[in-house]
Amino acid sequence: MSALVVTAADEPYAALAGDLIASLAEHRQTLSLHVAVLDLGLEAASREALASGVDHLVTPKWMFKPHAKFDADPKYLARAARPFLPELVPGYATYIWLDADIWVQHRLGLEWLLDASRGVDLAAVPTMHRSYSFSQRDMGWLHKRYAMAFGDALANELIRQPYFNSGVMAARAGSTLWRAFADRFQRALDRWNGNFLSDQAVLNAVIAMDDLRVNRLPARANWLCHLAPPLWNENAKALVEPAMPFDPLLIVHNTYDDKRKERSIRTLTGQQRTTQLTRSSIQRLAHSESQ
Amino acid sequence: MRFLVVTGADEAYASYASDLITSLEHGRSLGFDLGLLDYGLAATTRESLARRVSAVVAPPWPYRPKPPFDTQIQSRAFATRPFLPDYFPGYDGYAWIDADSLVQDVRAIVILKAAASRGMAGVVPTVDRSYLHTESSRKWVLERYRMAFDEDVAQRLMTVPYIASGVVSAAANSPLWRLWRERFQQSLEHWRGERLCDQSILNHVVYLEKLPHHRLPSFCNWISHLAPPMADIANGALVEPSYPRAPIWIVANSFNDKDSLRTLMRTDGRGTIQCALTLRSARNAIIEARKAT
Numbered sequence: 001m002s003a004l005v006v007t008a009a010d011e012p013y014a015a016l017a018g019d020l021i022a023s024l025a026e027h028r029q030t031l032s033l034h035v036a037v038l039d040l041g042l043e044a045a046s047r048e049a050l051a052s053g054v055d056h057l058v059t060p061k062w063m064f065k066p067h068a069k070f071d072a073d074p075k076y077l078a079r080a081a082r083p084f085l086p087e088l089v090p091g092y093a094t095y096i097w098l099d100a101d102i103w104v105q106h107r108l109g110l111e112w113l114l115d116a117s118r119g120v121d122l123a124a125v126p127t128m129h130r131s132y133s134f135s136q137r138d139m140g141w142l143h144k145r146y147a148m149a150f151g152d153a154l155a156n157e158l159i160r161q162p163y164f165n166s167g168v169m170a171a172r173a174g175s176t177l178w179r180a181f182a183d184r185f186q187r188a189l190d191r192w193n194g195n196f197l198s199d200q201a202v203l204n205a206v207i208a209m210d211d212l213r214v215n216r217l218p219a220r221a222n223w224l225c226h227l228a229p230p231l232w233n234e235n236a237k238a239l240v241e242p243a244m245p246f247d248p249l250l251i252v253h254n255t256y257d258d259k260r261k262e263r264s265i266r267t268l269t270g271q272q273r274t275t276q277l278t279r280s281s282i283q284r285l286a287h288s289e290s291q
Numbered sequence: 292m293r294f295l296v297v298t299g300a301d302e303a304y305a306s307y308a309s310d311l312i313t314s315l316e317h318g319r320s321l322g323f324d325l326g327l328l329d330y331g332l333a334a335t336t337r338e339s340l341a342r343r344v345s346a347v348v349a350p351p352w353p354y355r356p357k358p359p360f361d362t363q364i365q366s367r368a369f370a371t372r373p374f375l376p377d378y379f380p381g382y383d384g385y386a387w388i389d390a391d392s393l394v395q396d397v398r399a400i401v402i403l404k405a406a407a408s409r410g411m412a413g414v415v416p417t418v419d420r421s422y423l424h425t426e427s428s429r430k431w432v433l434e435r436y437r438m439a440f441d442e443d444v445a446q447r448l449m450t451v452p453y454i455a456s457g458v459v460s461a462a463a464n465s466p467l468w469r470l471w472r473e474r475f476q477q478s479l480e481h482w483r484g485e486r487l488c489d490q491s492i493l494n495h496v497v498y499l500e501k502l503p504h505h506r507l508p509s510f511c512n513w514i515s516h517l518a519p520p521m522a523d524i525a526n527g528a529l530v531e532p533s534y535p536r537a538p539i540w541i542v543a544n545s546f547n548d549k550d551s552l553r554t555l556m557r558t559d560g561r562g563t564i565q566c567a568l569t570l571r572s573a574r575n576a577i578i579e580a581r582k583a584t
Binding site: 112115116123126128129130131162215216217218219243244245 | 402405406413416418419420421452505506507508509533534535
């Protein structure tokens with residue numbers, strides 16, 4: 001049985017999802033990967049364009065009990081649908097979730113996710129790297145999400161644990177993750193105190209409290225660019241970690257609020273390049289330097 | 292680039308230093324020399340180790356008199372690290388590796404050397420997805436900051452990842468050496484506590500004095516008590532306990548009792564091995580496990 005990569009997009013994220021799907025294309029046959037997109041409000045043209053590059057295009061429905069605040073707005077489904085991937089698109093042995101603002105730079109990232117999900121409940125990436133720097137704003141952001149889901153007392157405990165970013169994760173279809181994730185999500189929804197949803201807060205609570213067996217992957221399998229902008233290796237034409245030995249990033253997560261903003265990134269030889277951190281822009285940069 | 296790797300030992304640590312030197316010897320073709328600081332070796336031990344390194348120096352207490360530290364072997368070991376270019380002049384770069392460390396992969400020396408070029412330093416923050424920082428380990432760090440600095444500085448340093456000083460490299464012309472020495476002397480003037488700690492000072496220099504530095508990966512100084520390595524029997528190595536279980540380049544035997552047997556999980560799922568985190572013990576346990584397999 002093969003594996004399924006799932007992402008989700010509404011219209012503003014359609015181009016990013018297209019970039020992600022393009023970054024998967026060359027690995028799909030080798031790794032027996034199928035791809036699904038959850039349609040959270042795509043226009044007809046985008047839907048058609050994305051459908052041609054994937055195996056499934058699914059319009060998910062709210063899977064929890066009715067919720068006064070969240071169940072009517074499709075944008076919340078990107079977060080609320082994640083515990084239900086094997087139900088939304090059944091028939092695969094392994095499910096990999098990748099946020100639409102992610103792209104795969106190196107096949108090894110996918111190989112790790114597939115391999116690491118065997119024999120455990122979850123393969124995911126803790127937000128931990130010697131280059132990452134966390135501002136008060138970052139920590140406040142995190143605490144707020146925990147508090148919305150679980151209240152201040154539990155938030156104060158959870159914030160002391162290493163934080164997993166839910167933008168990249170993999171689990172077997174039969175993993176206990178899905179049930180634990182859905183159950184804890186429902187319990188959190190029943191007392192949710194905030195105006196937006198955070199699946200990450202719930203996922204981290206599940207990891208901390210439900211005794212899951214988790215394989216923790218290195219940061220370069222889900223590089224959070226806003227915590228440490230990558231460097232540009234001019235020779236390899238690739239984004240790399242901003243610390244020795246400058247290992248190549250495997251999966252790049254464009255975590256800036258403004259995904260399309262031009263960023264100034266340093267090269268390994270100390271020069272500057274200006275580029276968006278989308279796959280298309282990085283490919284253009286690589287192409288221009290190959291001329 | 293002339294590069295020197297230095298360690299130090301008294302008689303109690305001589306066998307660890309010998310192991311460390313053994314672990315470095317097969318990488319000598321990479322082009323580095325070895326130096327040894329003698330903190331109180333017996334004459335025969337000193338003679339035997341001296342044959343295997345380029346130079347041996349017995350450093351005196353390097354600061355203004357400071358009882359009781361200036362007569363303690365352990366304190367002298369901490370206090371003398373900022374003086375490597377003075378003890379062993381003529382090199383372009385230096386690395387310090389604690390005697391209770393084991394170099395499993397000499398690529399560690401390559402990266403330490405690279406980090407110590409162009410006036411830079413290489414340090415290893417204790418950041419890894421496998422490490423378990425407990426209340427007790429955080430308290431240990433805070434206590435050491437409080438010994439050297441006032442409460443405000445101690446609390447500021449607690450907000451950044453702690454750098455262990457067991458593996459450090461720097462160019463001869465890095466500001467590290469001067470800053471480390473000066474801050475050490477200043478801190479000694481008002482030291483609070485019964486033991487010395489060079490790590491507190493190093494962290495101050497790196498983070499609060501903006502030392503130009505490279506942050507090296509945790510596998511360049513694996514703090515074993517924060518996350519015991521796993522044993523990769525097929526490849527004959529101690530490896531990181533988190534996926535993908537990459538080889539550890541330098542293993543720091545950071546347990547208080549260096550010779551106690553530890554139970555290490557095998558990567559092949561066939562149970563555990565028991566060994567101390569010393570070169571001989573780990574190597575023997577892996578060989579025995581391989582025979583049994």
